[in-house]
Amino acid sequence: SAVISQKPSRDICQRGTSLTIQCQVDSQVTMMFWYRQQPGQSLTLIATANQGSEATYESGFVIDKFPISRPNLTFSTLTVSNMSPEDSSIYLCSVVGINEQFFGPGTRLTVL
């Protein structure tokens, strides 16, 4: 299994600002995923981040709003830009092991 850590674990931010969330994995992985879980909802995939290439975004998510970096095989960042209260969610980083997917503890974001 993979051990995934995220920073920060939670944050409260002002409207219009940006927050960068870090994801660190204890082993090298090809594919990393970023999910959003809005209050009371299930998980929605934001994008897939592969090392050495641009992230692939799902319908409804764009790079200008959620820029992603993937500098190496153990690390990725997701930035939530120009935040609004609607961005208040838990953001989760995830990786695929041997046909099994593992999740980080999540970053709980509240936008005022």
Next chain:
Amino acid sequence: KQEVTQIPAALSVPEGENLVLNCSFTDSAIYNLQWFRQDPGKGLTSLLLIQSSQREQTSGRLNASLDKSSGRSTLYIAASQPGDSATYLCAVGRMDSSYKLIFGSGTRLLVRP
């Protein structure tokens, strides 16, 4: 388009009861199916993974079954405990151009002492 549905949305049972959580999916062309547990405000813990060629998986008091032809999976929890209280998420794995998980909306379980 794959859609994943979980029934019931919420369930409250007394401690010691055996229970079944249901998951259904619309497209039987799945790669695998995974059950997760999520505690309030926390990330996801993987419980069981069933490959598309398998019918069931067991771990302790948990048993998950898969019937691809009918588009259904069940998670059976034996002798439930208050510590089992959490939200249980079913996710279907697909392999198109890349691997992707599609989540159900979850079943919120409360086990009463």
